[in-house]
Each structure stands twice: as structure tokens, then as C-alpha cells.
Amino acid sequence: MQFSFDVILHNLPYMLGAARFTLLISITGIALAIVLGTFICAARIGSSRVLRALSGLYISAFRGVPLLVQLLLFYYMLPRIGLDLPAMPAAILAVGMCSAAYVAEIQRSALQSIPSGQTEAAEALGISPIALWQRILIPQALRLGLPSLINELILLVKVSSLASVVGIGELTRVAQNINGQTYRPLEIYITAALIYFVINFTLSQLGRFAERRLALT
Numbered sequence: 001m002q003f004s005f006d007v008i009l010h011n012l013p014y015m016l017g018a019a020r021f022t023l024l025i026s027i028t029g030i031a032l033a034i035v036l037g038t039f040i041c042a043a044r045i046g047s048s049r050v051l052r053a054l055s056g057l058y059i060s061a062f063r064g065v066p067l068l069v070q071l072l073l074f075y076y077m078l079p080r081i082g083l084d085l086p087a088m089p090a091a092i093l094a095v096g097m098c099s100a101a102y103v104a105e106i107q108r109s110a111l112q113s114i115p116s117g118q119t120e121a122a123e124a125l126g127i128s129p130i131a132l133w134q135r136i137l138i139p140q141a142l143r144l145g146l147p148s149l150i151n152e153l154i155l156l157v158k159v160s161s162l163a164s165v166v167g168i169g170e171l172t173r174v175a176q177n178i179n180g181q182t183y184r185p186l187e188i189y190i191t192a193a194l195i196y197f198v199i200n201f202t203l204s205q206l207g208r209f210a211e212r213r214l215a216l217t
Helices: 005-044 049-064 067-081 087-112 116-124 129-144 146-166 171-182 185-216
Strands: none
Touching (some): 005 129, 005 146, 067 087, 087 129, 087 146, 116 129, 146 171, 171 185
């Protein structure tokens, strides 16, 4: 069977449309992960033993269970506890909460690389703990952890294909559906791979640009 560019051109608009859901899951998921992961990180390095234990348990649990299983649990378990979320919000919540465990560790590593003298100086100046985190620690942690956060976002773009198990028409799911109709797996999956590559290459370049800009500030 001869390779056909007509198959690619005909189905490309559908696959690009599906890529929007891939980006939505990934970007919204990483945004949720950064917010939640920052709080988990703060609890992880805080003075409360209870919070340290709970945050450690959270990180171990979400890093120890495959994301596919987490997606299925969120999709089928949430309605049982009165949260009847559609598939897309449930997938974003699962991806975000899973990624938050990794983001918390990224942030913790970045915070540990900040000289302790900054915290001591802030305390000596009477800066409140909230202001210390908002103005000093979190901005520096985000800047120091930016390369790892970009890598985490790229990883989410790739694992977002798992959302197809709960019926979301993201890129991989649509590619499978098109292949089932056309029986042209080579053309369809090469196109899907190229779309993933363009998305991740663009994100990596944006991340490098952001790193250079932050390095100048």
C-alpha cells in the first residue's frame, strides 16, 4: 500500500482540533500542579510533623500509582462521593493532582538551593512568613525549577494520551478513531507523532526563552 499524503491532508484538521484538548489537559494540569505542589512543598519542609507526614504520604501515593489507574479512579470514584464531573474536568484534576507530587519535589529541591541567609535576613527584618514565601522564596523557586517544570509540562503533553481511556477526544484517541475508519495507520500515526513533536519542541523553546529572560533579571 503506497504512502498517501492525501490521507494526511484530509485528516489533519481533525487531528489539529484534537490537539487542542491535549494542550488543554496539559497546560491546565500543570497550572493546577504548580499551585497545589507549592502548598505541598511548603508543608513538606514546614515545622509541623503532621503536615510533613501528610505531604510525604501524598507524594508517595501519587508517584507510586500509575497515572492511568488514577484517571480511572477519579472518573469512576468521584460520582460515588457526589462529585459528578464530566470527563474533561475529571482528567484535568487527576493529571494536576498527580503532577503536583512531582512539582512539590521540584520546588523542594529548588528551595533547598536558595541560601538560608536570605530567610534569616528576612526574619531579622521582621518580614512575615507569608510575605517571605510570596516575595522571596516562591519567585526564586519557580525560576530555579523552571527547566524541570518545563520538562514536567512536556511529559504531561505525552501522558495526556491516557485521557482517551475516559472518552476524551484528544490527539491519540482521534488518531485511533481515524485509523479505524481509513485503515492507514502509517500516515495517521506519523501525523500524530509530528504534532506531538511540534507541540513539545515549541514548549521547550519557550522554556529556554523564559530561562534566558529570567537569568537577565
